[in-house]
Amino acid sequence: MFLKVHGVKLHGKKRLSIKSPIENALNPSCVYFPLEDGLIKYKKILEVGTRVLMGQPILYREDRYAHPVCSSVSGTVSDIKKMLDCNGKIVEMLEITNDGKDEPYYSTSINTELTRDEIINKVKNAGVVGLGGAGFPTYVKYLPKQKANLIIINAAECEPYITCDFVSILENAKKLIRGLKYIMKANGAKKGCIAVKKAKVEAVALLNEELKDEPNISIYLLKDKYPVGWEKHVVERVTKKTYAQLPREIGVVVNNVQTAIAVCEAVEENKPLIEKVITISGEGIKQPKNLRIKIGTKFSALLEKCGGYIENLDEAYVIAGGPLSGKSMPNDDFVISSSINNVVVLLKSETVITLNCIGCGKCADICPVKLTPTLIKKAYEKNKLSTLEALNTTKCVRCGLCSYICPSRVDVSETVGLAKDLLLVAKEVKKTEKK
Ligand code: SF4
Ligand code: SF4
Known part of the structure; x- marks a missing residue:
């Protein structure tokens, strides 16, 4: 069945940072790389005290999705x-x-004539992971x-404050398109498409210009509604087809803007995933900005670059990932991983006091995957795993x-x-017990 997502027009705050070109914040005193991320564990390659070069593998993910994690700086x-x-x-x-x-670990010799397998190996060895979150x-x-039929670059940028992909298109459109072509080659796909919101007029105009001699790459204009950037929604809009679990089922591969740029850099320059562009914004920040950062930098180390917090800020919420799908942080001393695109500082006055549920059902009506959040909440509070399963809880796409x-x-x-998360952990535990 084709999924109908009505979506919501959000009161966007992109204006706070949309005019901010990408600024470099590339010299943190230290960077940090987690040895675990939820259920994923990483093996340490280098011992404490060892000298390390920028781009050198330091950790290795060892499960069936093996790949290195590379240092974003040189040092110790x-x-x-x-x-x-x-x-x-x-x-x-x-x-x-x-x-x-x-001091780089990798050579920057440019090589564009690679086979499918060589492209895939370069992307793997560069530790490129999805930068859309x-x-x-x-x-x-x-x-x-x-072979895939179509590669879609998801440039929707749904969260209300985020603008880093928009500015990345404006400043790196050529690299984005080259990255898309490498992804097409790696997947044997003849067609590519960049899905971008109609409202991003400048990005659409630039892409139209850059793609005028690229008959195999099209642009799809998305509505400015939340959550149009949800992968399933984008694929269905572009292809008019639906799928159960993964877009590959209908011959589609989806990557986001910065991932395609990282693929281009991995293929052409052997550059590992060590940097990314993030938006730091919100009413609590003096100068909201788009910053190119070293992965593993602490958020507190980036604040100065944005002029710090506004004067007389007593209480605020720092949200990693954006107000709709992000996490509220206990303090501002957290480490920015490759999956974070957006940190927002909201004034306490911007948020509201929580009241009791009045049973209006609006949360179920709006849910794009047709869940009943109130029933899930009740089952979770009573720790009823079988009810959570029956309510299809794992289908939640965390859109907020x-x-x-x-x-x-x-x-x-x-x-x-x-x-x-509880159900996913329970599933993993069951799998381990069976072995
Ligand atoms: S939790 Fe859902 S049902 Fe309860 S008040 Fe909020 S929207 Fe309405
Ligand atoms: S239950 Fe999950 S998918 Fe549904 S609206 Fe809430 S966050 Fe989005």
């Missing part, structure tokens, strides 16, 4: 510390002290032998719409997210 592996990650959890992280020299290893999407629409401001999406 200085410690293993407990640090706050952008999921709000304290985890052990490898600390690299930056020597400020950016999921963090899924990019090369894994390209592994199926069966149920909380956004709620007249009582119940943070129901947070609870549904926790319930989904």
Whole structure:
């Protein structure tokens, strides 16, 4: 069945940073890399005290999605510390002290004539993961032998404050298109498409210009509604086809803007995933900006670049990932991973007091995957795993719409997210016990 998503027109705050060109914030004193991320564990390659070069592998994901994680600076592996990650959890992280020299581990020789397998290997060895928020290893999407029909670049940027992909298009359109062509080659796809919101007029005009001699790459104009950037929604809009689990089922591969740029850099320059562009915004920030950062930088180290917090800021909410789908942080000393595109500082006065659920049903009406968030919340609070399963909790796409629409401001999406995590962990435990 074709999915109908009505979506919501959000009161966007993109104007706070949309005119901000990308500024470099590439010299943190230290960077940090988690040894675990939820259920994913990483093996340490270098010991404390070892010299490390920029782009050198330091950790290795060892499960079936194996790939390296590379140091974003040159310097010394200085410690293993407990640090706050952008999921709000304290985890052990490898600390690299930056020597400020950016001495590279990789050679920057340009090579554009590669085979499919060579492209996939380069993307894997560069540690490229999805930069749209999921963090899924990019090369894994390209592994199926069966050719894809279409590659879609998702440039929707749904969260209300985020503008980093928009400015990345404006400043790196050529690299984005070359990246898309490498992805097409890696997947044997003849067609490519960039799905971007109609409202991003400048980006659409630039892409139209850059693509005028590219008959195999089209632009699809999306409506300015939330959550049009949800992968399933984008694929269905562009192809008029639906799928059950993964877009590959209908011959489609989806990557986001910065992932395609990272693929281009990995293929042409052997550059590992060590930097990304993020939007730091919100009414609590003096100068909201789009910053190119070293992955593993602490958020607190980037604040100065944005002029710090506004004067007389007593209480605020720091949200990693954006107000709809992000996580509220206990403090601002957390580490920015590759999956974070947006950190928003909201004034307490911008948020509202939570009241009790009035049973209006709006959260269920708006849910794009037709869940009943209130029932899931009840089942979660009573720890009823079988009910959570029966309610299809794992289908939640963490869009945050149920909380956004709620007249009582119940943070129901947070609870549904926790319930989904609970089920996923329970499933993994079952699998391990069976082995
Ligand atoms: S956060 Fe989950 S439950 Fe809430 S609207 Fe989005 S998909 Fe539905
Ligand atoms: S939208 Fe809010 S008040 Fe309405 S049923 Fe859902 S949780 Fe309750």
